[in-house]
Amino acid sequence: MRLRDVGEFGLIDQIEALAASVTGDRVKLGIGDDAALVRVRAGEELVVTSDAHVESVHFRWRDESARRIGRQALVANLSDLAAMGARPAGFTLSLAAPPRLEVRVVLDMVRGMLSAGVPLLGGNVTRARETSLHITALGTVRSGRALLRSAARPGDRLLVTGQLGAAAWARRRAAGSGRLRHRSEARIEAGRALAGLPGRGACIDVSDGFVADLQHLLDASGVGAHVDFSALPRPRGFSASCRRLRVRPERLLLAGGEDYELLFTVRPQAASATRLAARLGVPVTELGTISAGPPRIHWRSLPGGIEPKLAGSGWRHF
Amino acid sequence: MRLRDVGEFGLIDQIEALAASVTGDRVKLGIGDDAALVRVRAGEELVVTSDAHVESVHFRWRDESARRIGRQALVANLSDLAAMGARPAGFTLSLAAPPRLEVRVVLDMVRGMLSAGVPLLGGNVTRARETSLHITALGTVRSGRALLRSAARPGDRLLVTGQLGAAAWARRRAAGSGRLRHRSEARIEAGRALAGLPGRGACIDVSDGFVADLQHLLDASGVGAHVDFSALPRPRGFSASCRRLRVRPERLLLAGGEDYELLFTVRPQAASATRLAARLGVPVTELGTISAGPPRIHWRSLPGGIEPKLAGSGWRHF
Numbered sequence A, B: 001m002r003l004r005d006v007g008e009f010g011l012i013d014q015i016e017a018l019a020a021s022v023t024g025d026r027v028k029l030g031i032g033d034d035a036a037l038v039r040v041r042a043g044e045e046l047v048v049t050s051d052a053h054v055e056s057v058h059f060r061w062r063d064e065s066a067r068r069i070g071r072q073a074l075v076a077n078l079s080d081l082a083a084m085g086a087r088p089a090g091f092t093l094s095l096a097a098p099p100r101l102e103v104r105v106v107l108d109m110v111r112g113m114l115s116a117g118v119p120l121l122g123g124n125v126t127r128a129r130e131t132s133l134h135i136t137a138l139g140t141v142r143s144g145r146a147l148l149r150s151a152a153r154p155g156d157r158l159l160v161t162g163q164l165g166a167a168a169w170a171r172r173r174a175a176g177s178g179r180l181r182h183r184s185e186a187r188i189e190a191g192r193a194l195a196g197l198p199g200r201g202a203c204i205d206v207s208d209g210f211v212a213d214l215q216h217l218l219d220a221s222g223v224g225a226h227v228d229f230s231a232l233p234r235p236r237g238f239s240a241s242c243r244r245l246r247v248r249p250e251r252l253l254l255a256g257g258e259d260y261e262l263l264f265t266v267r268p269q270a271a272s273a274t275r276l277a278a279r280l281g282v283p284v285t286e287l288g289t290i291s292a293g294p295p296r297i298h299w300r301s302l303p304g305g306i307e308p309k310l311a312g313s314g315w316r317h318f
Helices: A003-019 A066-083 A103-114 A166-174 A188-195 A210-221 A238-245 A249-255 A273-280 A308-312 B003-019 B066-082 B103-114 B166-174 B188-195 B210-221 B238-245 B249-255 B273-280 B308-312
Strands: A027-029 A036-039 A044-054 A087-097 A120-127 A132-142 A157-161 A200-205 A224-228 A262-266 A284-291 A297-300 B027-029 B036-039 B044-054 B087-097 B120-127 B132-142 B157-161 B200-206 B224-228 B261-266 B284-291 B297-300
Touching (some): A003 A103, A036 A120, A044 B087, A044 B132, A066 A087, A066 A200, A087 A103, A188 A200, A210 A262, A238 A249, A249 A308, B044 B066, B066 B103, B066 B188, B087 B103, B087 B188, B188 B200, B200 B210, B210 B224, B249 B308, B273 B284
Parallel strands (some): A044 B120, A120 B044, B224 B297
Antiparallel strands (some): A036 B044, A044 A132, A044 B036, A157 A262, A224 A284, B027 B036, B200 B261, B224 B284
């Protein structure tokens, strides 16, 4: 069964049936009207973010399942909510797809999204030459509590959750050889805990790549950073595997992208990395310090032979 | 200057500079962080809707200006807010475009959106084979006041704002001959006035076409409608012009789409069409009545020779 066989509204009906399995206490009205209705409360701010997953740019059908494609498209958005310290309330999906696409594939992508447990509020489906998923996620945060990229100060300590390079590593290993299974998760609970932490500074999620996202944080805060390369947390067996794959591990660590870890700063007197890890419920690694001066990364123990542009590359869309 | 010359972040910087010209009292944090922050108030509900405009499906570069393409893409979303009786708070844009696209063209589309006076909150830009604009609009409505498709009851009177077929007519006239200039407007103020009206019933915006959208309303409410074809409000000179263009006027009236008028019902005892027009600030025409029974349209004075499927066609995406 292809999209052209069921038509726009036939497809929407099937998506609506799936979406009914995930509800939220904020959702007053979901799919089926001109717009969705979300309850809002006093003392809260609404957090809104949009992101896209495009065929042959962000995913390839032969690398991974439709379910994973859908899930990762949503995770990219939820990760932006996490980086603001927000609680997800729901999301909308604007789907563009060629008429020849199997309905089953679309529904599997939607199932992948819904597996994150966040309600689908509505959206749109339209014809296009290639498949793309445009998601807007909504969340809420207590007024004044949102984590900003611009809140780093000289003297802050720089930390990151989880590991870096894991998503790019998994993608390299799966390329051509079969199905990509690595699942990045959005650090929702960690972000919410961080938003309530005394001595919190700035926060961003590592979506484009460590260097690119750190650079965004530095630009927004108008500060520099001293970073110890050897401290960057990497998955077990990473370096040896990279050698076998003939890829420089530094490339994946610095510019891998899609890890969706939280890169954040805390004031000097804030809790230790160990205590932060307990509080946030995830591994936390200390990487360096924030300094006054132009928004540049000053590396310690960076291996030789790394191309200078890796320090400013990350993911370029055009 | 093309997208590939300025890159993703160069483009975002230029969009951000434009967006700064339109602010809103609800926007606490706009473009530049992981997500935007919107102030919400007690006693209100958040209204959220997504829609897409795709190259060669919804627009063609040779038919209209980039500015109009952008504006109409946003109007489609604002019209959904209008049909809920909501006040716009802002919108996000997820833009997909080929690297060869001129930066000027993208900025003109954004200018077109901003000309509606609603703040751009953030979004995403990504590479793709064809250009598409995926917009999510946010608005607010007083709790319990939202206009629903499902609120029509037998005995209700059926009415519509403005004129039908005007957008499709303008598109036909402009096809090949030059630049399309017709501007549809979202009926925001009329929708807000209707939401506060005693005796209001259901409401939907005419985006896909009169018949298709009336059918959505009937389906959602579980009612039928008796409609007087001769009452459908059409632009001056419409029928004669259609004859010259060799297109049946009935086709544009019934399935034209993109008019963004409000199609709504009121209880029998509600104000007259004339008084409603004064209250809503737009022309209002009475078309018929809502009846008990299956969700079907019963036509009065429908001209002969109209294909039966026109009564169930509208815009098919796949």
